[in-house]
Amino acid sequence: MSSKDVELSSVSDVRAIIKEEPKKNESPQSSSSLLIVILAIGLIIGIVALVIAAVNLGRGGGGGDIIINQGGTEQQVTSDEKIWMIAIGHYGSNVEYLDEETYTIRGFNPDILDAVCAIANKNCKLVYDVYGNCWDSNAGQRPRGGQGLMGGWYDGCSGWIQTFDRLLTYSFTKPYMEASKVAIYAKNGSTLPYDDLTNRKVGFADGWAYDEFCLARYTDIEGSRLAQGQIIHFASADRLVEALNNGEVDVIFVSALGQYEEDTTLMKITPPDFDNKCLKGGNSIMTRHNNPDFVIWWNDAFDLLVQRGRYDEICKTVSERHGHIPGRDYTELCIGY
Structure with missing residues (x-):
């Protein structure tokens, strides 16, 4: 045998003895392991997704629930993030007073606001501010929008009657309360006539509808167009009464509210059928012209309040709920009685 034959035989024998190792990616065991890992990862992702969905569902879509509770009359859960x-x-x-025991704002007005906001599923909050920040009036000057409402400090001012001047500046919701009557009061025992105010000093409640421009509409009252020196504005009802009793003013021209009607130091000198010549509509929520969404949802919810009989219920329980505070009867407060 030649050396060449030995070499070839050796190579052949070696190839026969040494077998090729299988490729790693063709190993059945490795493929199975990879599949198990992929399935495990998919299962973990699915479980995490289910947990996240369950948490979001429990939170009501991710928004924090807010409880409406004005004066303890109603409770409603809402996911509306805006506070009105x-x-x-x-x-x-x-109509509205501060309950000294609970230190909450109560009365017919808050009852209506609370019920309407609950039906609309809106988160509403009553805030106290001086009248002048809703509607500003200064002695002898045309009244105008107050800096609070015009400046967006709040969305609306509650319980404001619709007048000719206010409608030039603001929008209003549907009325939910009858406007109070207007009257002229003098000091108890006075003999002053109501239909002649010539040279008389007249007191007005600052920011209220019944101002000197309203009085000027009464052309049947002599001297109803007052000179600057006859016009005096006061910031509160207490100051008006005080000014009348100490002689700062001769008469006051105001809304015929219970606090005036029941004050024994005052005497109403206008007749019972004294006309309201300044009124365009009853008490409403007053808001800016650029806030139409507020008017829309309020009016829709108020209509439902009436249809469901809740408005009637609130009206007829005024004395039961707030009878310890002076004020008008529900037949005078509510619309349609």
């Missing part, structure tokens, strides 16, 4: 700020500026009658 509504200003109130008068205490002292059953």
